[in-house]
Amino acid sequence: MxxxxxxxxxxxxxxxxxxxxxxxxxxxxxxxxxxxxxxTGFNGRTFSQTTAAxxxxxxxxxxxxxxxxxxxxxxxxxxxxxxxxxMQVRVGEVSETRYYARNYANQTVIGQAVPSxxxxxxxxSLHKIECFCFTQQSLEAGEEVEMxxxxxxxxxxxxxxxxxxxxYSLYPVSASKMTSVPIEEVAAVHTEEHAAVHTEEHx
Amino acid sequence: xxAHAETIPPARHPLxxxxxxxxxxxNHKEIGTLYLSLSFLLFLIGGAMAMIFRAELAxxxxxxxxxxxYNQMVTLHGxxxxxxxxxxxxxxxxxxxxxxxxxxxxxxxxxxxxxxxxILPFAFFMLLxxxxxxxxxxxxxxxxxAPLSTTYGPPSTDFLIFGVxxxxxxxxxxxxxxxxxxxxxxxxxxxxxxxPLFVWTWLITAFLLIMAMPVLAGVxxxxxxxxHFGTSFFEASGGGDPLxxxxxxxxxxxxxxxxxxxxxxxxxxxxxxxxxxxxxxxYPSMVYATVAIALLSFVVWGHHxxxxxxxxxxxxxxxxxxMLIAIPTGVKVFNWVATxxxxxxxxxxxxxxxxxxxxxxxxxxxxxLMLAIAPVDFQYHDTFFVVAHIHYVLYPGAIFATMAAVYxxxxxxxGNMYNETLGKIHFWTAVVALNLTFFPMHFVGLAxxxxxxxxxxxxxxxxxxxxxxxxxLLGATQILFLYIVIKTVRGGEKATDQVWESAEGLEWTVPSxxxxxxxETPPRVD
Numbered sequence: 001m002x003x004x005x006x007x008x009x010x011x012x013x014x015x016x017x018x019x020x021x022x023x024x025x026x027x028x029x030x031x032x033x034x035x036x037x038x039x040t041g042f043n044g045r046t047f048s049q050t051t052a053a054x055x056x057x058x059x060x061x062x063x064x065x066x067x068x069x070x071x072x073x074x075x076x077x078x079x080x081x082x083x084x085x086x087m088q089v090r091v092g093e094v095s096e097t098r099y100y101a102r103n104y105a106n107q108t109v110i111g112q113a114v115p116s117x118x119x120x121x122x123x124x125s126l127h128k129i130e131c132f133c134f135t136q137q138s139l140e141a142g143e144e145v146e147m148x149x150x151x152x153x154x155x156x157x158x159x160x161x162x163x164x165x166x167x168y169s170l171y172p173v174s175a176s177k178m179t180s181v182p183i184e185e186v187a188a189v190h191t192e193e194h195a196a197v198h199t200e201e202h203x
Numbered sequence: 204x205x206a207h208a209e210t211i212p213p214a215r216h217p218l219x220x221x222x223x224x225x226x227x228x229x230n231h232k233e234i235g236t237l238y239l240s241l242s243f244l245l246f247l248i249g250g251a252m253a254m255i256f257r258a259e260l261a262x263x264x265x266x267x268x269x270x271x272x273y274n275q276m277v278t279l280h281g282x283x284x285x286x287x288x289x290x291x292x293x294x295x296x297x298x299x300x301x302x303x304x305x306x307x308x309x310x311x312x313x314x315x316x317x318x319x320x321x322i323l324p325f326a327f328f329m330l331l332x333x334x335x336x337x338x339x340x341x342x343x344x345x346x347x348x349a350p351l352s353t354t355y356g357p358p359s360t361d362f363l364i365f366g367v368x369x370x371x372x373x374x375x376x377x378x379x380x381x382x383x384x385x386x387x388x389x390x391x392x393x394x395x396x397x398x399p400l401f402v403w404t405w406l407i408t409a410f411l412l413i414m415a416m417p418v419l420a421g422v423x424x425x426x427x428x429x430x431h432f433g434t435s436f437f438e439a440s441g442g443g444d445p446l447x448x449x450x451x452x453x454x455x456x457x458x459x460x461x462x463x464x465x466x467x468x469x470x471x472x473x474x475x476x477x478x479x480x481x482x483x484x485x486y487p488s489m490v491y492a493t494v495a496i497a498l499l500s501f502v503v504w505g506h507h508x509x510x511x512x513x514x515x516x517x518x519x520x521x522x523x524x525x526m527l528i529a530i531p532t533g534v535k536v537f538n539w540v541a542t543x544x545x546x547x548x549x550x551x552x553x554x555x556x557x558x559x560x561x562x563x564x565x566x567x568x569x570x571x572l573m574l575a576i577a578p579v580d581f582q583y584h585d586t587f588f589v590v591a592h593i594h595y596v597l598y599p600g601a602i603f604a605t606m607a608a609v610y611x612x613x614x615x616x617x618g619n620m621y622n623e624t625l626g627k628i629h630f631w632t633a634v635v636a637l638n639l640t641f642f643p644m645h646f647v648g649l650a651x652x653x654x655x656x657x658x659x660x661x662x663x664x665x666x667x668x669x670x671x672x673x674x675x676l677l678g679a680t681q682i683l684f685l686y687i688v689i690k691t692v693r694g695g696e697k698a699t700d701q702v703w704e705s706a707e708g709l710e711w712t713v714p715s716x717x718x719x720x721x722x723e724t725p726p727r728v729d
Contacts, residue, residue, distance in 0.1 A: 008311050008387050015379045019413045026421025029451050030436060042514055073440055074354075114439060120514065171440030 041123040061091025061155050068097055069167035077105040078139070080113075080170045083146060091153050098146040099132065099168065103139035110138045110173040118165040125157040126164060136173050226321065229313035230719055231298045232616070237320050238295030239609075243688075245287030245327060246602075247681060252280040254678050257640075259657060261671035263664055273657040274342035275334065281345025282363070285463065286370045287327055289597065292605045293466040294319075294377050297405045300612065301381065303710040303717065304399045306390030306726045311383040319377040326369035333359035344655055346456070347422075349437035349448040353429045361430065364423045371416045378412035381405055390709070392728035396490070399708050400483065403490050404469030407497045408462050414501070415458035422451040446511060453504035461500040464564075464596065465493060467604030468535055471557050473708070474611050475539050478554035479546030480705040485538040492531035492538075499528045509580040518577040525575040529568065536565055551703075552626030556607030559599055559634055567595030570645065585655075588648025594641045603633075606684065613691055614698035618716030621691040629687060633680045639673025 036042070066089055068082035079102040089095045103109050113133040117123035128134075132147035139145065153164070215223075228234060256276045259267050268276070298316065302309055310316050333340040338357030341347075352360055385406045389398070398406075426448075428434040435441020437448045476483045483489065505513060505521035513521075539561050548554075570592040574580050583589060606629075614620050643666035648654075652663045659667065698715040709728070713721045 004387060008383050011383045011386055012312070012379060015382055015413055019375045019379070019417050022414050022417035023421050026418040026451055026454075027425075029454070030447065033447055033450065040514075042517075112440070114442075169439060 040121070042120045061153075061157075063088050063090055064153055064157065064161070065089075065163040066095075066097075066153075067163060067165040068099070069165060070099060071167065071169045073169055073171035076111060076170050076172045077109060078103050078111060078170060079144075080111075080168075089153060091155050091157060094129065094150060094152045096148055096150045098148050100144070100146050101137070101139060101170075102144035103141060106141050108138060108140045110136050111170050112136050112173050113168040113170050116167045116169070118167070119161060122157055122161045122164055125154040125161075126166065127152055127154055133168060227317070229309070229317050231302050231309045231313070231316065232717060232719060234316050234320050235295045235297075235299030236616075238291045238298060238323075241320075241323055241327075242288050242291035242295060243685070245283050245291070247685075248331070249280050249283035249288055250678055250681055252276045252283070253674060256280070257671040257674035260659070260667050262668065263659060263661055265658055268657075270657040271339060271342055274344075274655070275340040277655055278341050278344055279330070279334070282330060282341075283327070284597070285345060285459070286367075287323075289463045289601045289605075290370075290374065291323060293405075293408070293463075293601075294374075296401075296466065296470070296605065296608050296612075297377075297381055299616065300710060301384060301402055301405060302388070303615075303713065303721060304402050304708055305385065305388060305393060306709045306722045306728065307384060307388035308720065308722050308725075310380050311387055312380045315376055315380055319373045319380065322369050322373040326366045326373070329362050329369070330366040333357075333362050336362070346452060347426065347448075348452075349426065349429070349445045353426050353437050356430070361427065364427045367423045368420055371420045374412050374416050378409035378416075381409040382413075385409075390722070390725040390728050396487065397728065399469075400472035400486070400489055401466070401469035404465045404472075404493055407493050408465045411458045411462050411465070411497055411500065415455045415462065418451060418455040419459075422448065422455065425451075446508075449508050449511065450504070453507045454501075456507065457504045458497075458500045460593075460596075461496060463601050464604075465497070467560065467564075467601050468493065470604045470608045470611075471539055471560055474553050474557040474607055475542050475561075477611075477703050477706045478551060478557075479543045479548050481542055481546040483538070484541035484544075485534075488534055489538055492534040495531040496528055499524065499531075503528065506575055506577075506580075509577045510584040522575055522577040526572065529572055529575075532568060536561060536568075551610075552621070552623060552630055553607045553611035553703075555627065555630045556603045556610060559630065560603040560607060563599030563603070563634075563637075564596055567592055567597075567600060570595060583648065585653055586648040587644040587652045587654055590654050591641050591644035591648055594637075594644070598637050598641065609688065611703070612710070613688065614702045615710060615713075615715050615717055617692045618698055618714075619691050619693075619695035620698050620702075621687055621695065625683070625687050625690075629680055629683050632683070633677065636673050636676035636680055640670050640677055641673075643667070643670045643673075 065086055067086045068084060070081045072078060072080045079100070081100055083098045083100050087095060087097060099113075101111075113131075115128075115131070115133050117126050129150040129152070131149045131151075133149075137147065149166075151166075157164075225233065225237065228237075253276075255268060256273055259265070259273055298310065301307075336357070336359040338359060341352070341356060341360050341363045343351040343356055347363075385398070385402060395403075425434065425436040429436050429438060429443075435443040437443050437445045439445070472483055472489060503521060503525045505517060506525045509518055509521070550558075570588065574583055574589065574592055610621060610626055647659075647663045647666045650663065652659055652667075700713065700715050701711050702715060703711075709722075709726060710717075712726070
């Protein structure tokens, strides 16, 4: 093999490596965007999952409005809606709301709720202590339930944000991806505690 | 293969010889001809699709086609024109001209060259046969957005994906071939800064290709696995996001549109100095401007996504970065004009097409600058204003540059001059037709007519009727062009080796028609 052919082969291999790397780069963009969106809160997908112990002990801050939204995904035979469309909370105050769900199908259906917070840059400030979105939810045929969300707004909320929107999209879970906890367990713990707090305002 | 008089050719039926010659050739000139022929065929097919949807849009209401078929035509028109007409045409020109311009006997990797070409007929056969499959052809636009393509696309979408894989492989291998050729096979004395600009723009385009096409391959593979193998890259219910499709697609898509124009810039830089009888103004700045455009093309993809709800800071960044590209582009336009300043000019057909390119590509660039302004893009996005922009940069841009190159170099390829009168008729009819077709789209777009719709509100009628009339006229000019090319290849006034009085470059030192093998000994370049 002559020197020039060697050089050509070297170029070919190098360029081929560039092409293959860019193919890998396309796939790498998926986790890269995840990281970028987690850090910046863009896309409202930062999910701040915290515990009751970490919640501030008293409400200290200004009033903020939280709006609640729901969307039923394609192929999901449930009614799914918030029980109240908005709530005034103080920054730092632990609050709770409930979402109503009813399975209209003839068999048990498992759903997964995916939350989203708008505006996206405020998403890291909304901390959920408990949420039905943490786990898959299973409802038997015709069963209905109210599912709680407990949360607080951190005082790192940007000063120009007066309203936050929390939206859940509910999607069906296929049999192969089941990891569900029966909703009764989750609901039972809170029925006693919050029966008094329960409100029935429709969106 | 069977070229030398010394060997005794095996007794073969002429048809067999013909087929073997053209399927097995590793010669850059023959492969260039193959690419150009395929590209023109696909250009006519893509154009026929445009005739169908322009016929439908000539009047409000649904006259000729069902809405879904209309969407299939719009989708395939885009795919065929982008991947089947513009890109193979430029590759064909590269194959013919790069070895000639650098004094090389052939491309560095001749067998890879053959393979790169022959992938394409298979890829397009697959793509076009989707029209006859159950569910019809893909109908979600050439940009393939999820979830319309992944969740709701017809079964033939998978064939589209495989077709795109094949076209991508062809482009990437071709680009590798071009880079290796340019880096290794230049004649002694031809430094990089002495290369003709067509070679420079193709060198840069080849780098764009090997960096961008694999990203397209990645995103369509993600589409495939989302459709059939249980992934959810673009499916919110599985933790994915349709928006990331747009990010990854346009990360490819923006360099792609520069791939579709940079060789055209190179062609203009070859033709204008010849017919102005003056050296190209600002050779180094032309090279640097092209490099700047190529680098910038990788960091502006978000301007296709201004209306998706991106944060303000992101919109501002992409707006400023996109506007920045206008500067090196402006440098190039200025340099072409400066080349003509105090030049001694004649206006043969190649020059007409090259000048039409400069003027009307600039118009397309100006509408692009308008689209780059994020706040007003909210009005323009997904309207016919975008359609006007892309067709001004693609038709008077890429296509005119290709036609200019064909008129310029055809005498070298086949040894005959084209008919100048017919060439001029082609040019002027095309100018009238394309402006009649695409200029009204600025107006209806600004007035709010969306793109990719089968029917429109009544007030848009007048401009649409004009546009459809122009489109049919434009279609007719293609037949004229085909006639001119075939007529020239078959015979005509004999061309000299120099062909054009003031043309410079190694390609003019070989006979017309160029023999199958040229520069078997490298020339010395001073």
